[in-house]
Amino acid sequence: MTDPTARPTRAQQRRRTEEGILAAARRMFADLGYERTTIRAVARAAGVDAGLVMHYFGSKDALFSRAAELPAGEAPGEVAGSTPGEVAEAMLSALGARLEAEPAASLAVLRSMLTNADAAERYRAAGEPLLDRISASIPTSDAGLRAGLLGAIVHGVIIERYLLRFGRLADASPEEIVDLLRPCFLLLAGAQASPNS
Amino acid sequence: MTDPTARPTRAQQRRRTEEGILAAARRMFADLGYERTTIRAVARAAGVDAGLVMHYFGSKDALFSRAAELPAGEAPGEVAGSTPGEVAEAMLSALGARLEAEPAASLAVLRSMLTNADAAERYRAAGEPLLDRISASIPTSDAGLRAGLLGAIVHGVIIERYLLRFGRLADASPEEIVDLLRPCFLLLAGAQASPNS
DNA sequence: CCATTCGTTCTACGGTCGTTCAATCAACGA
């Protein structure tokens, strides 16, 4: 159907341009945060005029919203499982996946969440159902707090690895990090302490 | 010597004004981050003109540097001790103190570190000697990574409690949090797992 | 008492930002 030699149709070209802008926006929001990325700079990086960005996305806020959408299937790992041990393992494997390669959209939210209310709310909304499910699987009465601590640990590690790029965490392999955190997660999830190898 | 009824001398007044500006700056940097706080807004909050802020501090960067200085004695807790157990306990009590009341200067750095290079460097420089000492007290070969993880956990918890104000962590008492984290810290520091009570 | 310091305010400049809008011109549908 689509002839690769043919000049792209107008709709194709439009979609291509729009995605180019989104990709540039994601990169800049992730690198610089919301306030320091400018529409003009995004447009320049995408090779278009700033007015076009406005025309397609309406406002800087709306552009951020679109850039912060997680690509389908990149939703935070489905932490299923009912026993504390299963919950801990599911969170660890989700963490491991994020340590391999965190998507730019997610980094844009993380980079901006401390200075932009929209990003903070997006971060909260993304994590809440996850934490609720984890909390429900923890048998103790302080399950909510334990789930909150698990989330804080995950995000503390990701922030230092990807946004601050601290050597100790940035250089380590995901397996190393996950293995060190495993007993902690098991303890916080309410499972028995694992024997130290 | 200082007569309380007397009108303040010029030097006193100057110091008072300067500290008022610094207090307002600390509050705003902590609440809004570096980019969103403006010199004009700091001046307004302190009840003075923006030009005066420039005159006293020279530039916005310099103002941030002064506002980010920790008040004497608020330096990150001296994590002394040589055994893994002592290190973990020292970190926990330092964390407990910070969970009681984190100083505004420290929050200003934390709030800004993801978008401001100065703040990020200040954060790194403040934590590094601490992490080095912790690392030296951990007997395993991956001591550096373990120390980095401990630091990431501490800051993840503080960020979610003070900057994002997530209910689960914001409402909990410092003792609760510290007690839940204790076995994790002991494990990461290389001590034996504590029996779960 | 007078000259001087200096805390403080006012005004203004150059720059950048988000945003708007008219203009252009190639692709499209009838």
Added chain:
DNA sequence: TCGTTGATTGAACGACCGTAGAACGAATGG
């Protein structure tokens, strides 16, 4: 073929920013 749509540009506006520097006036010191 021709009118229309729509992708794209360029110039401009108003607001706000960090910063500079002149001006004022009260405290200060001789």
